[in-house]
Amino acid sequence: MDDLLAFVSPPGCRLGRPLILKALTGSTNDDARALANAGAGHGTVVLADAQTAGRGRLGRAWSSPAGENLYLSVVWRSGLDAIEPPLLALGAGLAVSEALDGFTPTPTAVKWPNDVRHRGRKLAGLLAEAIYRGTQPSAVILGLGVNVRGAVMPEAIAEIATSLRIVRGDDPGRAAVLSSLLERLDATLGRLCADGFGAIRQRLIERCENIGARVSIGEVSGVAIDIDPTGALRVRDDQGVVHAVRAGEIR
Ligand code: BTN
Numbered sequence: 001m002d003d004l005l006a007f008v009s010p011p012g013c014r015l016g017r018p019l020i021l022k023a024l025t026g027s028t029n030d031d032a033r034a035l036a037n038a039g040a041g042h043g044t045v046v047l048a049d050a051q052t053a054g055r056g057r058l059g060r061a062w063s064s065p066a067g068e069n070l071y072l073s074v075v076w077r078s079g080l081d082a083i084e085p086p087l088l089a090l091g092a093g094l095a096v097s098e099a100l101d102g103f104t105p106t107p108t109a110v111k112w113p114n115d116v117r118h119r120g121r122k123l124a125g126l127l128a129e130a131i132y133r134g135t136q137p138s139a140v141i142l143g144l145g146v147n148v149r150g151a152v153m154p155e156a157i158a159e160i161a162t163s164l165r166i167v168r169g170d171d172p173g174r175a176a177v178l179s180s181l182l183e184r185l186d187a188t189l190g191r192l193c194a195d196g197f198g199a200i201r202q203r204l205i206e207r208c209e210n211i212g213a214r215v216s217i218g219e220v221s222g223v224a225i226d227i228d229p230t231g232a233l234r235v236r237d238d239q240g241v242v243h244a245v246r247a248g249e250i251r
Pocket residue numbers: 026027028029030051053054055056057058060062070071072073115124125126127143144145
């Protein structure tokens with residue numbers, strides 16, 4: 001992990017101060033949660049070269065081999081009195097997509113709620129976990145996995161996942177990608193917390209590959225028409241009924 005040893009968060013960026021780098025850990029989300037519970041401040045980041053128990057959404061495992069990808073978790077505390085954790089997770093997906101566009105030959109897209117994909121294959125995933133004090137969130141752990149350097153994807157996910165190395169033909173370098181991710185998360189989520197979801201909603205809709213397409217999610221099937229002001233995906237079914245879907249995975 002020599003490429004990450006000298007990493008310093010870009011000037012002016014509030015995320016990655018401090019940044020705790022681990023050669024190997026269970027899950028950076030667990031590490032960041034423990035740090036947050038012990039009082040770690042806004043912007044603390046845990047970054048690992050490899051994870052033995054990386055977790056994805058919906059209880060899935062997240063393959064985390066050494067030396068290849070970015071596995072990081074950000075402790076986010078700012079603005080949580082005004083912005084609900086699911087909106088923060090949506091905003092983070094938007095920020096990651098915008099950051100990765102700097103490293104891909106053609107634009108990436110967001111698959112609602114927050115997968116980042118390139119030409120229909122997953123490049124990055126986000127696992128947001130809130131920590132509550134009573135009914136009020138005191139922190140949100142934004143766990144991010146980005147496929148960076150793998151030249152071939154494992155056979156089991158070769159049809160559905162890709163890496164920056166594969167889409168570009170070369171390795172952009174993990175430090176450069178990390179720098180851009182932290183800057184964009186800071187800027188986009190800062191705007192979200194300051195000005196509300198309305199300030200980024202249109203950018204997210206324009207990037208969401210599902211809008212205008214047929215989707216099935218939970219019990220609902222139909223055409224995704226937009227993302228409403230609460231972050232829900234609005235789907236018009238074949239009877240013309242519009243459903244606001246708040247969670248789940250599009251099939
Ligand atoms: C998903 O798409 O299902 C979300 C994947 C999130 C993976 C990252 S890797 C860093 C952080 N630590 C974890 O255990 N999970 C997240």
